[in-house]
Amino acid sequence: MQYSLQANQTILDALSRQFFIFHQSLQARDVASKKLAQPTVSFPERGISFKQLDQLIETCIQPGLSASNGGRYWGFVTGGANPIATYADWLVTTFNQNVSKGGDSVATALEQQTLAWLCELFELPQTFGGTFTTGATAANLLAVITARQYAGKQQGIDVAKSGMKHVNVSIYSATPHASMIKSLGLAGLGQDSWQPIVCNNGEESMNIAALEAALNACNASSKIVIASAATVTGTDYDDFTAISKICKRYNAWLHVDAAFGIFERLITGKDGKTRGIEYADSITLDCHKWLNVPYDCGVFLTRHIPLLQASCEVAAPYLAGSENGIPFMSLGIENSRRFRAFPVWATLMGYGREGIRANIKANIEQAAILASWLDKSAKFDLVKRCELNVVLFKPNSAKLNLSSNECIAKLNASGQVFLTPGNWQGQPIIRAALSNWSISVEDVEKVIAILATL
Known part of the structure; x- marks a missing residue:
């Protein structure tokens, strides 16, 4: 069964009906x-009619x-x-833009604007840049590979090109999210590579004195610290101001997993629980959590875009172009990228701060x-x-x-x-x-x- 553009109105009518049935x-x-x-x-040898497909979805899929x-x-x-985000997400599919490189669509510029607006929303300095991802797990993976590149640079090694074989790095955290541990494994550092820092009494937040002692005793050439803005169970916050000062003293990379915890900043401001998060080297956000846009939509932000680019960029003749700025395909995992910034842009526009x-x-x-x-x-x-x-x-x-x-x-x-x-x-x-x-x-x-x- 072939479908044509002439069937668009029928499809739109069915979409509207399925939407109302579900909601x-x-x-x-x-x-x-x-x-x-x-x-x-x-599995059919020949496709079924759209009417049959629509009915099958209503009777067999929706109830489950x-x-x-x-x-x-x-x-x-x-x-x-x-x-608003639902409406925008429908349009993402309708427009079907591949936001990998600029030069042929306003979608790339709009994604850049949305990233800047998120920094404005959370009162982060515009020195942060980054990319939209499929979620916090992908954002945490980008955090690990960027920190890995930083560690390699400290030791004169381009990890993206030469690998981790000769890199000596220690990783510290108190209560990392499971997605961060997964990311350590995916990046080749190992799920068991991180060293636990004791928590404050009755909390999941990092004990500052214990972190200082661990970094002071560390003989590794490079150090990475993973902090949390709202731990997944206790919603505890690390002291980012104190941690950032320690990391600066020991030349350690500081990543903050703020997937949903950064939204607390909208309630108490930049001097609340997230005070000092702006000093991090990188931050993970998750828009399909508390911003309430559809899955899948995470964000990775960093103050070290060249390191992120060095970790993700691969040259190829068919990918060459003349666009200004760094293409998003050189800042993330995917080459082909869905226009997932659009529901965020529409939400920010439609609801405002x-x-x-x-x-x-x-x-x-x-x-x-x-x-x-x-x-x-x-x-x-x-x-x-x-x-x-x-x-x-x-x-x-x-x-x-x-x-x-x-x-x-x-x-x-x-x-x-x-x-x-x-x-x-x-x-x-x-x-x-x-x-x-x-x-x-x-x-x-x-x-x-x-x-x-x-």
């Missing part, structure tokens, strides 16, 4: 779907989808796709409501004071004969909420992360009612 069902459908079996269809775009999907740190701040503030207030109820509940224990948008709790063993994992299973099976597990101070806990623009107080009250029935 109108978000409140009623199970947050975690129970219909997980693949469709009972065979989660309500991750709704207000009670509280697992991981999941943002929703806000209406105030609108984005209002969404962040609402989630923090909603998390506080949940935490307050848990703290007063006889059935549950709030295991850490809620300071941002993540609530950590566990069932009270004296009142509920359930482990944390058993409790999560019962809650998720209810279809009213989706939660994921965590570990706090060596004990399994339940973790609720509220980061969706569409969460309402009514959603929080509905989840509290479910908790109360256990």
Whole structure:
């Protein structure tokens, strides 16, 4: 079956209908779907009609989808796709621009503008540049390979060309995200290559004295420090001002994983929890979390663009061009790149600083409501004071004969909420992360009612 441009109106009508079917069902459908079996269809020799395809999607695919775009999907740190970003993402597919090099489309200039606007949004100096990525994992990988290139340069080695064989580097962190550990492995440094720095008492944040002692005792030729702006469980922040001073003293590269934690900067400003993040050598952001644009959309920022370029650029005659500036294909993993900056640009334009701040503030207030109820509940224990948008709790063993994992299973099976597990101070806990623009107080009250029935 061949499709033509003449079918565009039919496709647009079907898209609109599928959109409304899905979004109108978000409140009623199970947050975690129970219909997980693949469709009972065979790969066709000849394509089916568009009408048949549309009907198949409606009857066999839609019912099995989660309500991750709704207000009670509280697992991981999941943002929703806000209406403006959804519209822009449709246009990304419609326009189908390959933002790898400039010279043939305004899309490249718009991506550069969006990166500058993000720096403005977070009050970061415009000395930062970078690129859009598929998410925080890809951004963290770029952080590792750029820091790796820095280490090699300190030792007279071009790592991108010659490899890591003769590079001597030590890596330090307190509570790195799993994606950072994965990135260390992907970059050839090794998942077990980092050396743990003890945390401050009762937190996941890095102990400054311990970091200083470790760097002072280090005999490696180069050093890399990985810090966190909101650790994944406790949402703790490292002291970036103090860490940056230590890193400068020991010529260490400082990377800050700020995937969702940097958004706190919109609430308390540059002198709040993220104070000093502007001194980092590189920063990871994740727009499909608290900016609420569709998957996949991360950002890597660095003050050392030449090192990033040296890590990613490969010359080829068919890639040569006359554009001004460094092409994005020389600043990231992909050569062919989707126009993923556009939903971010549209969101920044459509909501502005105030609108984005209002969404962040609402989630923090909603998390506080949940935490307050848990703290007063006889059935549950709030295991850490809620300071941002993540609530950590566990069932009270004296009142509920359930482990944390058993409790999560019962809650998720209810279809009213989706939660994921965590570990706090060596004990399994339940973790609720509220980061969706569409969460309402009514959603929080509905989840509290479910908790109360256990």
